[in-house]
Amino acid sequence: MTPRPEIEEYQTRFVNNVARVIGANFLRRRPTVRVLDMGCDCSGRQLAVISQLVRGEVVGINIPEGFPLPEAVVTAGERVRLLRMDGMQLEFPDASFDVVISANVIEHVPNVARFVAEAARVLKPDGICYMETAPIWSSARGHHLMESMVAENIPEETRYRDDGSIIPDWGHLSLSREQMADAIGNKVLDKTREYLLWYLYDSNDLNRTPWSGVCEAFHTAFPTVQLMPRPLPMVDTALMPDDGREDYSVYGFTAIARKQPQSWLAKRLYWRLRRVGL
Numbered sequence: 001m002t003p004r005p006e007i008e009e010y011q012t013r014f015v016n017n018v019a020r021v022i023g024a025n026f027l028r029r030r031p032t033v034r035v036l037d038m039g040c041d042c043s044g045r046q047l048a049v050i051s052q053l054v055r056g057e058v059v060g061i062n063i064p065e066g067f068p069l070p071e072a073v074v075t076a077g078e079r080v081r082l083l084r085m086d087g088m089q090l091e092f093p094d095a096s097f098d099v100v101i102s103a104n105v106i107e108h109v110p111n112v113a114r115f116v117a118e119a120a121r122v123l124k125p126d127g128i129c130y131m132e133t134a135p136i137w138s139s140a141r142g143h144h145l146m147e148s149m150v151a152e153n154i155p156e157e158t159r160y161r162d163d164g165s166i167i168p169d170w171g172h173l174s175l176s177r178e179q180m181a182d183a184i185g186n187k188v189l190d191k192t193r194e195y196l197l198w199y200l201y202d203s204n205d206l207n208r209t210p211w212s213g214v215c216e217a218f219h220t221a222f223p224t225v226q227l228m229p230r231p232l233p234m235v236d237t238a239l240m241p242d243d244g245r246e247d248y249s250v251y252g253f254t255a256i257a258r259k260q261p262q263s264w265l266a267k268r269l270y271w272r273l274r275r276v277g278l
């Protein structure tokens, strides 16, 4: 099925990936499939599209005050439930979902290990967990200061770019606050520079978990995990740390995790379906 055009490009990609996971694992054949989206899109639009992929209930949880807004509940549709709940402390019984999904949330939760462990706990033994995100903190642009964030917070700024030209690639890992202030210099408004420095060094919007921490969280919580790292082409490697502690080239990832090992037959069918584009 084709997601609606009004949802953002990355959300459309996520929904397409979820559709592929559901299709390739025969979940559509089940009479009902219950889906949990951890840290869901608060508008309800993404969940509305996801609910068209399965028969069964789709539950979205998130934490902002005032969530869910009544219009989001209406948009999301009848089979979607929106609940205010912390992904690190889910109020669902064990093994209550067939599919657990999450997009672009992991870098924001205070404790990645608890978040992933909760996903595993509420997943049914034969269920599938699909998560993806970027950028990972240890990556070149792991500071997460995207152009849209600056535009939202400082609308008068026109020169900020998230391409390494303002915040040097890996600078958030290698530069002190003073060195970063010098590197940013007058390339942006003073107000923007202050905002960037605040987000980089003082904000707790990100958990600052490196790639190795993300991998450990998945491998601890799930016996079967496919972690597919995604690099970022065209980065300046001058400030890339060279301490051997991380794979600093990993920008983002997709993860497919299960509580049971996948059978040989299921794996063959999965790759056949992928080859024919399903």
Ligand SMILES: C[S@@+](CC[C@H](N)C(=O)[O-])C[C@H]1O[C@@H](n2cnc3c(N)ncnc32)[C@H](O)[C@@H]1O
Pocket: 011, 038, 039, 040, 041, 042, 061, 062, 063, 064, 085, 086, 087, 088, 102, 103, 104, 105, 108, 109, 110
């Ligand atoms: C970048 S947004 C992604 C939202 C949505 N998944 C999407 O793809 O549009 C990150 C979301 O993670 C949510 N979040 C952060 N910490 C959370 C937690 N402990 N439990 C649940 N959601 C959380 C935030 O409220 C925010 O909505």
